[in-house]
Amino acid sequence: MRVLDVLSLSAQAIARNKLRSFLTTLGIIIGVASVVAMVHLGQSATRSVTERIASIGSNLLFVMPGTSMRGPGAVRTSAENFDLSDVEAIRREVDGIEVAPALATTARVVVGNANDTIPVIGTRNEYLSVRNHPLDYGRVFEPGELSSGASVCIIGKTLVDEMFLGQEPLGATIRVGRTACRVIGVLSEKGESMGQDRDKTILMPIKSVQRRLVGKLDVSVIYVSALVDGTTKRVQSQIESLLRQRRRVDSGGVDDFYVRDTQEIAEALESTTNTLTVLLGAIAAVSLLVGGIGIMNIMLVSVTERTREIGIRLAIGARARDVLNQFLVESIVLSTLGGIIGLLLGVGGTWLLTWKLDMPFVLSPLIMVVGFSFSVAIGVVFGFFPARKAARLNPIDALRHE
């Protein structure tokens, strides 16, 4: 028998019972679609986390006061804040870094008739490069403004849109707390990250915030960026030993500050999403298996129903292997069709969900190939038993079957 004839025989049998063929493959369709969609979504989530963390700033270290347990869900206890001399010490003692002190607070901001509570960060110009958040237009703080704590500010895009309503903000005076503040620059758009609108912010010289808004000479966070890739670990340990010295932590004592690496956070989140991907993929794979059992069921019913047809074929000269091939190819064609449809649905579903959830759309050829091959393999494995049952029929019994 020619291969093409076997294929067309199967195609005819499938086309003859369209609804049943569709219901048979439905299990495979759902199985492949969910495997493909789940794993792709998992990868999208991982990618999205990685991208967002990269947007915070690469090679970035946070130095914060307090005691912390390692890992996500860290507990933070209060401790003495840093001040600008700590920042100076880090800048002096550690090589290959850029340092930006930050004192974060919130303030009532009034622009014309609009007013809102906005996070205000007191810092220096290094903040823009360390946190990877450059200016869109305007200018940075001048040295004089920084040292004197002048009332100038750089504002985020959200303020321009929502409070200035698109009017020119440069040179305008806004109220930040009780201080009248001149706008000298506008930050580039960053979008949302970790549920925070990073464009809804105001930057001011740290001395201005210390004196005019907070009333203390504290630094709440020190941002440190390693200038050379792969040196964050060294930078981290140098900062740790320097601060231990400055804060008089005994050897063996508990640090009253901690240094956190964005890379570390990224890795923790990535491993979480990877675990989730594997779990979701495994659940989806089970549904693919169930789909295979569905194919086997229907093929068994089909063999019983078509016993007489098998008898006719045997009488006119079909060998056992011809009958085996016919039914095996039929189930492979069914599962392959299911695999193709499932693949398209899975990719389509991934695209739709990533678009809705605003995640990057990742396409992995490997997953598509694996999902598709799995569906074909299921056709072979679960089609074999019914096909063998058909091939083993005795011609005369099959012919007499009613």
Next chain:
Amino acid sequence: MNGEHGVAPALDVPATIVELDDVYKIYGSGATEVRALDGVSLAIRAGEFVAIMGPSGSGKSTCMNIIGCLDSPSAGKYAFSGVDVGTLGRDERALVRRHFMGFVFQSYNLLPRTSALSNVELPLVYEGVRPALRHRRAVSALSAVGLADRQSATSAELSGGQQQRVAIARALVTEPPVLLADEPTGNLDTVMAREVMTQLTDIRRERDVTIIMVTHEPDIARYADRVLLFTDGKLVRDGTPSEVLA
């Protein structure tokens, strides 16, 4: 004396094409044992038209199924064209059916929802004949039974007589030396039955095909030139229709 009836010259077919030697077919065992065939010996020469007769349960169909390699005897020897079929495997018996036998059944046994042409092409599909040639041969086989204009009709669209003629075309499309017909007119009225029998005798006149036909109707058996009468699994009479049916 039958040398000129040779079926396929290359095969060197002996005069005797079917030979049963003390063949038994026994179902069940002990008290429930049923002897469908109880020591049957017979020989059929190439080119003969043989009718197998007998009441139901006499073993005539069983005998036919064994001759057609659809069933295997419980004991005894069956030689087809001098080859002991008992030594052949399942697939080899399938090849014997494919190349040397054509079957016509009482209930036609056409594939449902399949055109007459596709039904006739089917044996050629298993032979691995190319589609173009397959189509040509199937069309000519359908024409030979007078159904050239019904190629695309499915069984549901054909009368019983037409369906049986499609079945005959399917049986003959591979040009087998032996045609086996199991009650070919059993489901047909007398007009259609005569149509089908005329077809069979025409075919036999045109080609040197051996026809072995099971029937329980004496009128149909008279078309044959030899009648085997079975009773209780035994061959009880063997002769010309006029001798046996007298």
